[in-house]
Amino acid sequence: MSLHHHYLIYKPWGYLSQFTYNLKRNKKLLGELHDFAEGTMAIGRLDEDSEGLLLLTTDGMMSEVVRSKKVEKEYYAQVDGHITAAAIAQLQTGVEIGFKGTKYTTLPCTAFKLETPPALPERSRKIRDERHGPTSWVSITVTEGKFRQVRKMTSAVGFPTLRLVRVRVGNIYLGDLQPGEVREVDGFDV
Structure with missing residues (x-):
C-alpha cells in the first residue's frame, strides 16, 4: 500500500487549481470539492476558465514525472x-x-x-x-x-x-468523470 494519496478530479469551470488563495476576492478552490489528504497538491494547473482532468497527489516526485515533457x-x-x-x-x-x-x-x-x-x-x-x-x-x-x-x-x-x-x-483519461467528481486511485501510470 502506498504511503501517498493520488486523485483524479474533473476540475469544474470556475474553480482554481489550488487549495489556498490569499487575495481578497472570493474564489472557488479544489478543497471545497472533497476532503483531500493533508499535503495534497495539484499536478500542473488548469486555469479558472478551463475544466477537465486534473491529477492530485501527496507525492512530490510523482508531480515531477507527470509535469515532464515526456507526458502528453x-x-x-x-x-x-x-x-x-x-x-x-x-x-x-x-x-x-x-x-x-x-x-x-x-x-x-x-x-x-x-x-x-x-x-x-x-x-x-x-x-x-x-x-x-x-x-x-x-x-x-x-x-x-x-x-x-x-x-x-x-x-x-x-x-x-x-x-x-x-x-x-499521459495514459490517464477523463473518461466518465463528471464536473466536481473526485476519484482516489492507487497511483498514476502515465
Missing part, C-alpha cells in the same frame, strides 16, 4: 468559427505566443479537428449559442504547459478558445 496532455478546445486545415497545420508545427513578456514558439504538437462535438457534460455557465456564429472543436496534444498555452495557440491562428477541457494526461 490532450485538450479539446471549442473555438470561435469553423477552424481551417491551414490553422490546424500551423498548430501542428508550432505558433508564436507571448509568454512572460517575450515571444515564444510552441513545440510541434498533435492537432486535428473533431468532426462531431465531444460528449462532454454541459458547462455550468453557458458558452453561447449558434446565433452568435459557428463554433468547432479541435483536439490539441502538447508536452509543454506554458501559462494559458492552448488558449494562446488557438488565438494565434485566428480561432479563439471558447471552452477548454483537458481530456487526457
Whole structure:
C-alpha cells in the first residue's frame, strides 16, 4: 500500500487549481470539492476558465514525472468559427505566443479537428449559442504547459478558445468523470 494519496478530479469551470488563495476576492478552490489528504497538491494547473482532468497527489516526485515533457496532455478546445486545415497545420508545427513578456514558439504538437462535438457534460455557465456564429472543436496534444498555452495557440491562428477541457494526461483519461467528481486511485501510470 502506498504511503501517498493520488486523485483524479474533473476540475469544474470556475474553480482554481489550488487549495489556498490569499487575495481578497472570493474564489472557488479544489478543497471545497472533497476532503483531500493533508499535503495534497495539484499536478500542473488548469486555469479558472478551463475544466477537465486534473491529477492530485501527496507525492512530490510523482508531480515531477507527470509535469515532464515526456507526458502528453490532450485538450479539446471549442473555438470561435469553423477552424481551417491551414490553422490546424500551423498548430501542428508550432505558433508564436507571448509568454512572460517575450515571444515564444510552441513545440510541434498533435492537432486535428473533431468532426462531431465531444460528449462532454454541459458547462455550468453557458458558452453561447449558434446565433452568435459557428463554433468547432479541435483536439490539441502538447508536452509543454506554458501559462494559458492552448488558449494562446488557438488565438494565434485566428480561432479563439471558447471552452477548454483537458481530456487526457499521459495514459490517464477523463473518461466518465463528471464536473466536481473526485476519484482516489492507487497511483498514476502515465
